[in-house]
Amino acid sequence: LVSALLSYFVNYKQIVLSADQQEYKIQYSYKASMLAKLLCQILAIRYLPNGYVWWLVLEVVFAVVASVTLNRVISHTYPYLETDMDRGKELAKKYPNILTKVKQLFFHKIAGFALTQSSPIIIYVYTTLTIVALYGNYMLVILGVITFLTAMFNGITAGIGNLIAQGDKQHVVDVFEELFSINFLLSSVICFGVYKLLPSFIELWIGSDYLLDNTTLILLVIYTYISLTRQVIHAYINAYGLFGDIWAPITEAVINIGMSILLGYFYGLNGILTGVLFSLFLIVFCWKPYMLYMNGFKIKFSYYIVMYMKHIAILTICLVITCFVLNHFELEANMSLEYFVFSVVVYNGLFLVILFGFSFCVLRSFRSFLYRFLNKI
Template identity: 30%
Template sequence: MRIKHTINNVSFSMLNMFISIILNFSYRTVLIKTVGIDYLGLTSFYTNILVILSLAELGIGHAITYSLYKPLAEKNYDKVLSILNYFRDVYIRVGFFILLIGVLISPFISFFIDGYEHLENIYVIFFLFVVNTSITYFYSYKRILINADQKAYKIVPITLLFLLIDLSIRMLLLIELNNLVLALCWQLVSKVLENYFVNRYIDKNYNILNNKHKRLAENDKQNIKSNVKALIYHKLGDAFVNGTDNIIISKFLGLTIVGMYSNYLLVVSVISSFLMLVFNSMTASVGNLIVQSNTDKVKEVFHISNMIAFWVFGLCSICLYFTLPLFIDLWLGENFLLPPSVNLLICINLFFFGMRVPLGVFKTSSGIFNQDKYAPIIQGVLNIILSVVLVDFYGVAGIIFATIVSGLIVPGVIRPYLVYKIVFKDNVVKYFIDFAKKITILIFASCIVFFAMSKITLSMDSELIMLIFKSVILFSIVNVVFVFCFFRTTEFKQFSAMLRRKLL
């Protein structure tokens, strides 16, 4: 049943992702062509500000999800309802807090923007971003139930329909009226309508939500608060790592560079989000597995997941290095290209991020929040210090390099140590030996690809056909190398056997 729910979540999420990719690229293209690259940079900058404001959530969503695994497995619906009621009350407070702080800091927002004088309505646009984020907390608390119950795929048709309507109307407003403010106002309306229909669907399919409201027992509340206290540090660290890059770029390099960099990040985030669908869909299933299965079974699933993460993120990182500049040139033109060093570091960062994903899934599913609570703060502070020091010398490349270094030094060491010690009851040295082997395989594959591409001459009239042809060649070479390196390993054989059982 766990695998069935995971497959359903992945399948529906892939459909959602595919359509979302087309719509988001279309919207971004329209945004650049109508109001300009600086407004794209402004919206990317505001998104980072909202990441920091969302610290008010304190990680309670993760703590609540973890708390729901066991009562859902045991069909203890009274406890499930009491947890959800507690979650609702907290999220309403969070929404109002973000709204209040957003209003208070709005007069100072221009301090972080280099050369904003020619832009109009920067404060109105920021306020609309703040309200949009607040609405999410007011209405989306019920989604955590369907996510923890491994049935998030059932609301995909609703969210997909509203995404289509939202982005289509926003593009129409930009094209016809050239008005970003009206487009963002419509986004708020669309967000409210989407949450209304999603919540109505969840109410109909979970009768427990219609029962009399129950208060969460004090000991359960304390357990959640204990996990939340640890997650505060994780949220702070995530904000420092993921929510500060565009702010630093905006302050030191300007909104135009923010906009150009965000185009690269959009492509990478589309790929990483697509790959993360598999791993995110596994989280609830892994939580259920850990509760019900022995350590050897959990470890077996982890090793298979780790091999898959290396395979897909390694493949994408190598292919992306050769094709990302071609895609940006084809999509927007050569004026939107960043230096090759930026492209290389983006691909390296994507790979190392991917290699930490299975560890993150098993760590979160096991409820390991408190043991490494200071690690994200250390990572975040190190990332900011290195970014500010390096941006003057190396620009965007220095900021990405800071992210890579801080990620390798902190979560790259601490996360595997905790998962192996607490979940697997095993020596973490085994993980690092395996990690070193995988890095060697990646370097070996990269060398073969570089050699092969240097010998292959591609000259075509159509840039699109050349991009597709080059991608096919890269995809084929890397997969052949990976199969050659992995086909004798235990995890490859286990994964192959699992696929045969499901497909035949």
């Protein structure tokens, strides 16, 4: 409770760093403290008596330390904020659209919470607590890789907002295509690794009794793919402030829960996941890009479809080539931790090299991003 309340009353100030394109300072201060906390908790629960009590104590201690560190960074970066804190009401009247955007965003956040938190409950209703635990193990890993890629793209929203403010629409679209291409590459490689190696990781981690069937794994990979590839579109929607479609997250939550209940009754866990994917496909995969192109870029949505089909065609070719090569030397990734790491390098490395090569040869946006990146270095 203390850790959660600090986020509302103290750590909210970090949004200033994000908006000022200085999110790296958040990583250095707050996130570094959280990493140290996690390592100490692991050691405490493993070696100290009453490890769970120590876990909670460390949670509180490091939450306070992280908050103090973060606020010192903010005070050092923006010393004038302390004297301007009493201007809130004045600025709220001057910029009323901010409160409007916050109210709109509230619906998106609540619906997103319902979307992610309802599935375990529905799974338990139609299956067993054991299936919920198996599903939780898989989602623990999947949400980890989603969080990892999300963290990589979190810092670009403020930069995109600055780019949009310059008013060069063509440049904005070009940068979007560049970011979309690199995000597509990383998302595809991650999803390929999840499909090929997640069962082996689960077996190595907690045993073969905790494996789910291959159909469930495919559905989870599709969920991971949609969640990862939405990052750039989500960043541009935030930069444009396109939160007026409050019906969309509500509709997404209703479709998700309704279809999950209906399909879960007939098909169990796979039916519930299909219901989740159905809502994600309609709102996240279809509607969000359409809204961005029509209301943000103000260009034809067909440009996005053509661009996306190019990426899908390249991905399909690379998957066929990679699977053809790997079929000649299948690896047993569950033998040991060392061999599993070796398998990760081989599977993901091979696919990354092939996809990178095709993307560089075919996609102008990918080449532009690479040249821009190299020039910055």
